[in-house]
Every structure is written in C-alpha cells, then in structure tokens.
Amino acid sequence: MYHEINPKHYGIAIEREETLFKDKSQFQDVEIFKSKGMGNVLTLDGLMMTTEADEFFYHEMIAHIPLIAHKNPQTVLVIGGGDGGTVREVLKHKSVKSVDMCEIDGMVIEASKKFLPTISCKLEDEKVKVYVEDAIEFIKDKKNCYDVVLIDSTDPMGPGEGLFTEEFYTNVKNSLREGGIVVPQSESPFVNVNEMRKMYILLKKVFKNVAPYCGPIPTYPGGYWSWAFCSDDVDVPHCHKKVDKERADEIAPLCKIYNARMQTAVFDVPNFVKEIVAGE
Amino acid sequence: MYHEINPKHYGIAIEREETLFKDKSQFQDVEIFKSKGMGNVLTLDGLMMTTEADEFFYHEMIAHIPLIAHKNPQTVLVIGGGDGGTVREVLKHKSVKSVDMCEIDGMVIEASKKFLPTISCKLEDEKVKVYVEDAIEFIKDKKNCYDVVLIDSTDPMGPGEGLFTEEFYTNVKNSLREGGIVVPQSESPFVNVNEMRKMYILLKKVFKNVAPYCGPIPTYPGGYWSWAFCSDDVDVPHCHKKVDKERADEIAPLCKIYNARMQTAVFDVPNFVKEIVAGE
Numbered sequence: 001m002y003h004e005i006n007p008k009h010y011g012i013a014i015e016r017e018e019t020l021f022k023d024k025s026q027f028q029d030v031e032i033f034k035s036k037g038m039g040n041v042l043t044l045d046g047l048m049m050t051t052e053a054d055e056f057f058y059h060e061m062i063a064h065i066p067l068i069a070h071k072n073p074q075t076v077l078v079i080g081g082g083d084g085g086t087v088r089e090v091l092k093h094k095s096v097k098s099v100d101m102c103e104i105d106g107m108v109i110e111a112s113k114k115f116l117p118t119i120s121c122k123l124e125d126e127k128v129k130v131y132v133e134d135a136i137e138f139i140k141d142k143k144n145c146y147d148v149v150l151i152d153s154t155d156p157m158g159p160g161e162g163l164f165t166e167e168f169y170t171n172v173k174n175s176l177r178e179g180g181i182v183v184p185q186s187e188s189p190f191v192n193v194n195e196m197r198k199m200y201i202l203l204k205k206v207f208k209n210v211a212p213y214c215g216p217i218p219t220y221p222g223g224y225w226s227w228a229f230c231s232d233d234v235d236v237p238h239c240h241k242k243v244d245k246e247r248a249d250e251i252a253p254l255c256k257i258y259n260a261r262m263q264t265a266v267f268d269v270p271n272f273v274k275e276i277v278a279g280e
Numbered sequence: 281m282y283h284e285i286n287p288k289h290y291g292i293a294i295e296r297e298e299t300l301f302k303d304k305s306q307f308q309d310v311e312i313f314k315s316k317g318m319g320n321v322l323t324l325d326g327l328m329m330t331t332e333a334d335e336f337f338y339h340e341m342i343a344h345i346p347l348i349a350h351k352n353p354q355t356v357l358v359i360g361g362g363d364g365g366t367v368r369e370v371l372k373h374k375s376v377k378s379v380d381m382c383e384i385d386g387m388v389i390e391a392s393k394k395f396l397p398t399i400s401c402k403l404e405d406e407k408v409k410v411y412v413e414d415a416i417e418f419i420k421d422k423k424n425c426y427d428v429v430l431i432d433s434t435d436p437m438g439p440g441e442g443l444f445t446e447e448f449y450t451n452v453k454n455s456l457r458e459g460g461i462v463v464p465q466s467e468s469p470f471v472n473v474n475e476m477r478k479m480y481i482l483l484k485k486v487f488k489n490v491a492p493y494c495g496p497i498p499t500y501p502g503g504y505w506s507w508a509f510c511s512d513d514v515d516v517p518h519c520h521k522k523v524d525k526e527r528a529d530e531i532a533p534l535c536k537i538y539n540a541r542m543q544t545a546v547f548d549v550p551n552f553v554k555e556i557v558a559g560e
Contacts, residue, residue, distance in 0.1 A: 011292070015285065214496075224496035265548035
C-alpha cells in the first residue's frame with residue numbers, strides 16, 4: 001500500500017500492484033508504480049504527482065481556464081509538467097501555435113513517455129519544444145514572448161522552492177506579451193494553508209489581478225486544489241456573459257470536466273479560501 | 281492508522297490516537313476515535329461519516345443551498361444526520377421555526393452528543409424535535425408539512441438502502457408543502473458512479489426538477505461529493521440575479537464555505553457528472 005500522509009496527519013492510501021520504474025535523478029527520487037484501481041501512478045520523492053485515473057482534474061483546470069480567458073493564445077510556456085498532461089490540454093486549443101515546456105528533470109519526461117502514455121502523448125507534437133533546463137535560468141532572458149505561462153510545479157518545500165519567489169514571478173511576468181496570463185498551481189487550501197498564504201502575498205506584489213480558483217483532485221492532499229489566475233491586463237472572468245462561449249464550447253467536448261459554465265464557477269471559492277488569499 | 285479503501289482500490293488513511301467510543305447498535309457498528317490531526321472521527325460499520333476538522337464541507341452544502349433556494353423555509357425535516365451537523369446549519373436560518381430530525385439509530389445521537397460536541401451542539405435547541413425512528417415508516421403519514429427535507433443518509437449499500445427507493449422518494453415528496461425542496465446526499469461522482477446513476481434515474485421519476493450540485497469533502501471517497509436538488513415547484517438557481525442575496529449574505533458570515541456566489545456555482549458541474557445524471 002502506498003501512503004501519502006499530509007501535515008494534518010491524514011492522507012491517501014493506494015493499493016500497489018508493481019513497481020514499473022524507480023530511479024534517483026540528479027534532483028529527486030522518481031517512481032512510477034502500477035496501482036490496482038487508479039492506473040499507473042507517478043511519485044517524486046515519494047509524493048503523489050499524478051495517476052492515470054484522476055490526472056484530468058488537474059490538467060484540465062490548469063490549462064483551460066487561462067487559455068479561454070486569454071483573447072487569442074498563440075504561444076504558451078509550461079514550467080515543470082514533465083509528465084506532459086498540461087501540454088496535452090494546451091494543444092486542444094486551435095489558436096495555439098507553439099508550446100515550450102521547461103522541465104528540470106529529464107528522467108521525469110522519459111519515464112512518463114514510457115509508463116504514462118495517455119498523459120505524455122503530445123510531447124512529440126511538432127508544436128512542442130521541450131527544454132530540459134532549470135526554469136529559473138530559462139525564464140531570465142525571455143521577454144515579451146508568451147501569451148500564457150502555466151507553472152505546473154511541485155510543492156514549495158523541495159526542488160520546486162525557487163519557483164515560488166518574487167524574483168521568479170517577476171521574470172515570468174516579463175516573459176508575457178500584452179494581454180498575458182500566468183497560472184501557477186497554488187497548493188491545497190485545506191492542507192497547505194501557510195504555504196498558500198505566503199504565495200499569494202508574493203503574487204500580489206507582482207501582478208495587478210490575482211485570484212484563486214479551485215477544483216477537486218481526488219488523490220491530492222485534501223482532495224481539493226487551487227490555482228492562481230495572475231495578470232496585469234486581463235480581469236478574472238466573473239460573469240458568464242464575458243466568457244468566450246464559442247471557444248469554450250469547442251473545448252468542452254474534448255474534456256471530462258471543463259465546460260463554459262465552469263469558466264466562471266471555479267472562481268466562486270469558499271469563504272475559507274478567500275481568507276487565505278486576503279494576504280498580510 | 282484508520283483506512284477506508286473505496287471500490288477504486290484507494291482511499292483515505294487517518295492517524296488514530298485513541299478510541300473514545302465503540303459499540304454495536306441494533307443497526308451497525310458505531311465508533312468515535314480521536315485522530316492526530318482531524319479532531320474526533322465518527323465511523324459507522326467502519327465507514328467514514330464525519331470528522332471534526334472537515335465536517336463543515338458536507339453540512340454547509342446539504343443545508344444552505346436548498347434553504348436559500350426556498351422562498352421562506354419554516355419547517356424542515358432532516359432524515360438521518362444523527363451527528364447533528366445538518367440540524368446545526370439549518371438553525372442558522374432565521375425563518376426556520378421547527379426542525380424535525382428522524383434518525384434510526386439512537387446510539388449515533390448519544391455518542392455524537394458526548395464526543396462530537398461542536399457538531400451535535402444544536403440537538404437540544406427548542407426548535408428541534410428528535411425522532412429515533414425508521415424514516416421509511418415516519419414519512420408515510422406526513423403530508424403537506426415540510427418546506428425542505430434533507431436526506432443526510434449513509435450509502436445505498438447497507439442500513440440506508442431503503443432510503444434510495446422510488447416509494448420512499450414519493451413519500452418524501454408528499455410530505456412537502458407548496459414550493460418545497462428535497463435534497464438527498466447523492467454519493468461520490470468519482471467513486472460511486474453506478475449508485476449515483478441509479479439514484480438519479482429514480483429521483484427523476486418522482487420530481488420534475490432534479491439537478492446535481494457538487495463540492496469537496498476531504499475525507500469522503502474521491503474527496504468530492506454530490507447532492508441532488510429536487511423539487512416540483514422550484515427551479516435550480518442558475519443565475520446570480522435570481523439568488524436571494526440578502527438572505528445569502530446573512531448566512532455567509534456564519535460559514536466557512538457558503539456565500540451567495542456559491543449558490544449558483546455549485547450547480548455548474550463537470551461534464552462527467554452531467555453524464556452520470558443524464559440517466560437512461
């Protein structure tokens with residue numbers, strides 16, 4: 001039985017069948033195991049990253065909300081996301097001409113290509129360029145080139161720590177074209193309250209509009225996750241009438257979760273989430 | 281470590297500290313244990329019912345959505361719900377004059393009063409009448425007397441089975457006054473797909489308007505739960521303008537989740553939930 005116990009002293013248990021891949025990269029322990037009921041499961045340093053059975057909850061949410069909120073997303077950067085799930089969702093948008101993915105750990109990409117084929121399936125697409133580099137360095141000289149940047153990182157405690165700093169967010173912002181949007185995953189509002197609070201304080205220093213949106217992820221801590229919608233130019237879509245329904249309706253049939261109504265509903269968050277992100 | 285493993289061969293694990301109550305009632309095994317990080321935890325036949333740390337997710341959702349959707353809820357029936365959490369939330373509404381609670385198992389009520397005081401705290405309120413009876417019998421002669429009926433039951437597999445039949449739903453419907461609303465909990469759309477599908481087929485035979493609404497519950501199977509909004513007279517609130525914002529804003533400060541925006545957002549459900557409830 002695989003366990004991930006979170007700081008609230010509870011967590012998930014998954015029945016394992018067999019280990020498919022297990023190695024130590026320069027950065028972390030990488031493992032993929034076959035589970036009894038949730039498909040193949042990727043863990044990094046023993047922490048749950050994704051399962052074939054529930055990965056769509058995360059990948060649809062991080063990608064489609066900002067891409068539909070953007071008027072005409074053509075160039076997208078995915079930071080992290082080595083399993084390929086976020087890239088797969090981004091490519092569902094016809095307007096997208098190129099996707100750069102910057103993942104520090106090549107072992108995650110290679111293991112995912114082999115053992116998570118339904119997730120990594122678009123990494124070889126001709127629109128995709130994969131950079132096996134540290135995003136902290138990668139982003140420094142990128143100016144005015146991306147419409148949407150998705151930060152599909154691990155937690156702020158560990159190898160992903162440098163992706164949760166004011167300097168990094170500022171560099172990401174400078175990589176945006178006019179009308180650009182950035183969405184980092186922003187942790188569990190039920191389990192990672194302090195990490196989430198710190199993160200929003202930083203994001204609000206850098207971006208004019210910052211708003212959390214939330215959704216369920218069965219195998220993540222708390223079963224409930226958040227993402228931060230960040231932009232200087234684009235307002236949070238709070239009104240159905242302002243949603244580009246035509247584009248949303250094109251994407252919805254390709255999704256298990258996403259539809260036009262969710263484009264606004266996910267921003268209607270519980271009171272306790274509002275309190276966390278209210279800041280200092 | 282307490283485990284609840286669901287049919288998808290994964291589930292939750294909770295670090296136990298000590299058993300506070302453990303007995304066998306006429307109907308089921310009743311246990312309350314102290315956990316390390318989630319407060320006291322109630323299980324029935326070993327299945328997770330509620331924890332002090334996350335009970336608000338369930339109880340706010342089952343109560344406030346129908347009570348705000350109803351024009352002027354005065355008389356409410358809670359079926360099941362022996363821990364008292366649903367009754368506590370119902371009593372936050374000023375218009376409510378009386379709450380009947382019909383719970384089959386007196387042991388659940390007594391154990392909750394002793395070991396879950398923050399949940400059961402309103403069971404002695406003067407507006408509340410507790411009936412330790414089988415709801416299947418209790419409901420038969422109730423005609424035209426409730427504004428809202430909340431079915432806060434266990435799963436359809438076990439002692440709660442009889443609460444998931446066309447006959448029972450018909451009797452519940454006949455207990456409603458004009459403009460009445462019924463909300464049963466309707467299982468996990470990620471884990472209990474078949475049970476949920478069957479349930480909505482039956483509900484749609486009985487009620488004119490039936491719509492699922494969803495929300496996170498960290499310790500329930502899939503971390504994600506559903507409830508069925510059922511009424512012959514009241515439409516599902518799909519538009520912010522139709523929400524009684526004044527009453528919703530009165531309730532919100534008393535809640536950790538509920539606010540006026542959620543009154544509509546919870547009905548904007550993922551595509552896979554729509555497919556489950558689309559029925560035959």
